[in-house]
Amino acid sequence: MDAYTANQLEYKAEALLARFDPVLLETPQATPLGRLCKWLGNEYGVRFGGRESLGSDEHGRCLARIGAESGLLRFDPSLDPDGPVFRFLLARMVAHWALHRGTARTQLGGGLFIHRRDLGLMRRVPHGASQELNDEANRFAAALLLPRLTLSMAIAIQQSNMGGSRRSGILFLDVQPEHVRLFRGVLHHLRHTYGVSRTLILWRLRELGWLIEHRHFRPGELLRAYLSE
Secondary structure (H helix, E strand, C coil), rough: CCCCCCCHHHHHHHHHHHHHHHHCCCCCCCCCCCHHHHHHHHHHEEEEEEECCCEEECCEEEEEEEECCCCEEEECCCCCCCCHHHHHHHHHHHHHHHHHHHHHHHCCCEEEEHHHHCCCCCCCCCCCCHHHHHHHHHHHHHHHHHCCCHHHHHHHHHHHHCCCCCCCEEEECCCCCHHHHHHHHHHHHHHHHHCEEEEHHHHHHHHHEEECCCCCCCCCCCHHHHCCC
């Protein structure tokens, strides 16, 4: 399977959202995943099979599975259906269905499984087909939940509401109190606007190049200090 570039994944996610509900690319808001999945069911035959234990294997406990032929989605019952982890997991399943169902039919035994370790968002060089699929699904899912068109808008609006920034749409994280104040305020606003985790927002901002961290500190050092206060 040929790997998708980051831009291709952005465009594919935006094309899916545009077909489903173009307003999601015009106004900052949480992607209605329940409604999106119902639409996918009508358009492409994706089905919810309920919540049941999916067992464990050498990769750990399985959180979700989708059949490449049947389009049947199943989720582990331990997941909070209202929580950000479930929302990201559901977006991941949509991503796999949109990107990889052909690969699942021919190479993966007819199904795609997600384990907790697959949800990790740290940057890694793909070391095999499985990791490559995970990285692509993470990027596609992030683009579904945090569309770059509205995310940029949401950041700029909140920065303006809080007193402005020298570069609209860009967050700076350093020792300056004003940057810390803006960073915290924007992050809080994005969490409530999009209904996703802080981890996903930070990963997405880094991937897009919209978070600039002070170069004299180790990556994440200032971030951990500020967020733990």
